[in-house]
Amino acid sequence: MNREDFNEGLLGFLDASPTPFHATRNMAMMFENAGFVKLNEVENWELEAGKKYYVTRNDSSVIAFTYPKNDLKYLMIGTHTDSPNLKLKPNAVIKEHGVVKFGVEPYGGLLLNPWFDRDLSLAGRVSYLDAENRVQNALIDVQKPLAIVPSLAIHLDDKANKDRTINKQTDMCPILSTNEDFELDDFLRWQLDKVGVRDVKEIYANELSFYDTQKAAFVGLRDDFIASARLDNLLSCYTAMLSICSVSEEKPMLFIASDHEEVGSDSTSGAGGSFLESTLKRIFPNFEEYIQMVRSSLMISADNAHAIHPNYPAKHDANHAPYINKGVVIKVNANQRYASNSQTIAKFMQNAKNLELPLQEFVTRSDMGCGSTIGPITATRIGVDTIDVGLPTYAMHSIRELAGSDDAHMLYKILTGFQL
């Protein structure tokens, strides 16, 4: 797939995936179209050699794999489906000072400032009781601008440009109406009706997140950049998903996109949970074979990297400061915040060199703390040799992040051409 088609598809995927639930559903649809067979965790699996499969957990994480059967050397790629956002609280509606607003809880380490004065919409999963008293789930996406967090005018805070701090409890509530008749239950029933869910007896719970309605876009003189919400880490999800869809079913490959990375990965659908291990053990039920497979495979953990910011260059180590559009970044940390080691790095470099693709390296300044990602968690849990890589970006965890329009396609070429 050429770079232009790749990037057009990327923009569509970003816009269609406002939450991990939607990202997972969209990836599942892509896998269906590419001939992957759906598996269910609560049914028996009878895998056939030469076929390819996918399975989801909690509607928010997904694993896809090829099954050549006798080849134990798997190329695995790990990413995450979640991004920082404002999540609706269970009893969200607040009516005061002439407006209806929502109580929200920040999810993950979001940059709060960029959430002000944005046209926000709401999406996620609603769990309800149907006419036959069964608990069901449905995904909703309001799609239109529904709410906004207005800034406080500078006249009311003359220190706003110097030292304004943000209180997560009181300052971040999106307002949605001046009509105090609003009832959340009615609103959610209307949204469910829009997606064809009509037998709703009672709505019990929801996991709904606000998102920016501004669409993903090319920005720059020659479309140098891609600006969008959730580039961390839907950029890697999309790239890895297309890669496994592009390779032959004879090539042993597995892709996992986990939820809850932004809050530490500890959950049933997070990389700290059992999803990958359970799935691998069902693919390789013989313990001897399972261990051989794990120890001969390689996990490429793909999560975005910090490009050196032209306005804040001092925040980077000058020798490990990746540029936008100059290639995939290998992430290294002596204290194992990244799982890369010299052996896995060498394997990755060998592949990039064979494909004539550039690489860059990132190490956090020694006087700053280092972020982490799913790489070390998966390496620890499963015992698979791992490398942490990522695409260079600015504004990570902002409501609108920025990546290069060349880099993701370069990662795609490495992943599809990778030889273990």
Ligand code: ZN
């Ligand atoms: Zn990330």
